Amino acid sequence: MQRGHSGGEIMKSSPTATTISDQSGVSETTAASAREARLFASLDRSAFTKRHSWLYVVLNLVHLTDGFDILMVGVVLPGIIATFKLTASQAGFFASSVFLGMTVGAVTITYVADRVGRKKAMLYCVTSYAIFTLIAAFAWSYESIVVLRLLQGIGLGAEVPLVLTYLLEFVPVRHRGVLAAGTISLWQFAGLLAALVAILVIPAFTWRGMFVVAAIPALIFIVAFAYLPESIRFLVHRDKVDEAEAIVRRFSSVDPDTVANSSLVKEVIVETGLRDILRGRYLPRTLGVWIMSITWAMAFFGLVAWLPSILIRMGFTAVHSFAYTAAIVGAGAVGDFLCGWCMDYLGRRRTTSTCFFLGGISMIAWGFQTTSSGILLFGMLTAFFGTGGVAGCMFTYICELYPTQFRATGSGIATAWQRIGGIIAPSVLGVVIAANGSTFDSFLVLGIILLIGGVAAVALMYETKGKTLEEIAAHLAG
Numbered sequence: 001m002q003r004g005h006s007g008g009e010i011m012k013s014s015p016t017a018t019t020i021s022d023q024s025g026v027s028e029t030t031a032a033s034a035r036e037a038r039l040f041a042s043l044d045r046s047a048f049t050k051r052h053s054w055l056y057v058v059l060n061l062v063h064l065t066d067g068f069d070i071l072m073v074g075v076v077l078p079g080i081i082a083t084f085k086l087t088a089s090q091a092g093f094f095a096s097s098v099f100l101g102m103t104v105g106a107v108t109i110t111y112v113a114d115r116v117g118r119k120k121a122m123l124y125c126v127t128s129y130a131i132f133t134l135i136a137a138f139a140w141s142y143e144s145i146v147v148l149r150l151l152q153g154i155g156l157g158a159e160v161p162l163v164l165t166y167l168l169e170f171v172p173v174r175h176r177g178v179l180a181a182g183t184i185s186l187w188q189f190a191g192l193l194a195a196l197v198a199i200l201v202i203p204a205f206t207w208r209g210m211f212v213v214a215a216i217p218a219l220i221f222i223v224a225f226a227y228l229p230e231s232i233r234f235l236v237h238r239d240k241v242d243e244a245e246a247i248v249r250r251f252s253s254v255d256p257d258t259v260a261n262s263s264l265v266k267e268v269i270v271e272t273g274l275r276d277i278l279r280g281r282y283l284p285r286t287l288g289v290w291i292m293s294i295t296w297a298m299a300f301f302g303l304v305a306w307l308p309s310i311l312i313r314m315g316f317t318a319v320h321s322f323a324y325t326a327a328i329v330g331a332g333a334v335g336d337f338l339c340g341w342c343m344d345y346l347g348r349r350r351t352t353s354t355c356f357f358l359g360g361i362s363m364i365a366w367g368f369q370t371t372s373s374g375i376l377l378f379g380m381l382t383a384f385f386g387t388g389g390v391a392g393c394m395f396t397y398i399c400e401l402y403p404t405q406f407r408a409t410g411s412g413i414a415t416a417w418q419r420i421g422g423i424i425a426p427s428v429l430g431v432v433i434a435a436n437g438s439t440f441d442s443f444l445v446l447g448i449i450l451l452i453g454g455v456a457a458v459a460l461m462y463e464t465k466g467k468t469l470e471e472i473a474a475h476l477a478g
Helices: 032-046 050-071 073-084 088-116 118-136 144-167 171-225 232-237 241-251 274-278 284-311 319-344 349-369 372-401 403-436 439-460 468-475
Strands: none
Touching: 032 232, 032 241, 032 439, 032 468, 050 073, 050 118, 050 171, 050 241, 050 468, 073 088, 073 144, 073 284, 088 118, 088 144, 088 284, 118 144, 118 171, 118 319, 144 171, 144 372, 144 403, 171 319, 171 372, 232 241, 232 403, 241 403, 274 284, 284 319, 284 349, 284 372, 284 403, 284 439, 284 468, 319 349, 319 372, 349 372, 349 439, 372 439, 372 468, 403 468
8 A cells, every 4th residue: 555655746545435345355455454444434433432532631721722822912912012112013913923923834834744643743833832932921022022923823823723633533423523613612712711811910910921821731731642642544544553453442432343344435546645635626625715714814813913902992991801802702612612513413514604604794793883782792793603603614624624644734724824814914904903994994894804705615615514534535536
């Protein structure tokens, strides 16, 4: 079986969705042996076991630190502006700086993860951003904190696609959507947590205390992560089948030896390379993922960076702006989980497009609000559907779409478009605010952007509900 690649382009063993019958010769040479197919089937059909639970808890704790580090930008920004006497444009560039690093990390480290393993790449990511976050607490100038924030971003940007790639390669098919959505929901919950922590930490320790609070848990949780196993699908792809089987037998409630031959997915050799994500059946799916990624990110990160400052400009105190931000972000986390749960029943395409459209409409309506209750209500609706609900569906879909040999890289490239959106939106909003533009203009633009994402979801998504990762790859490679 050939599992190598040449120049990072041509890779082998994309599966086709045929079955192995007892008469077909289970021992015949194919791109994946019957033994490997049994391992995948055992893992896909398993119940959610105690070992799955332990893996899920550790992954989510690590993921929470990533979300906290990124999403606290809105609550630390007012203090950083005051400390370094920043203009609105400088503040916007600082808010965007982390996304420059995240764009680099999302592409480079995920590429490495497809070659050295998900676990090693994750350990590097978390360790690097934890260290640079701690150093950032002692930043001495505007230039220093921008550079440190950019360096943080390299690890932060790769962590999101890697943690979901790792998770989806382990969990049973029937639980894949809701578990991925739960992970993304917790990441968004980190924004609520950051806002609540800021109420206690910033008055006592200034914005610098927030960086210390962000760094310490990450340094602790990487110790627990070091005890998790490598991805089973990655090990099989690297011909480490014995190691993969030992892990499957620890995790799965289904003994691989009991899986019937007639139910196995048979894989045949099909040339599939990273460049093929822009060819054939992959082309519209990839373009759809990229459009959805950048539109969602512009709405989400634009609000993350500037919402507390916008609320302060509207007359709210700093503490009240943090509290409103916490409520709005919390609604997004709830929407993330509930919409993610829905997609296992309604499907990825229908749920994702609905969330985009409802989020865009709510965003535009939010811009018309002038009362505290209206601002809070439509802010929560926008977050529930537009930034939360979309994320739970979209991230799951992205990590389902590509085959094992470049799943991390393909997901990383897609999330790089999200980071580009994160670079553009805070800077653009900073310019609008500096020009004394109305808040309605900002909400209108972001609302239209979400509606564009909805159109892309309707036109370009491929339904992956209920399919194994191998079945998805087989269809798109065919």
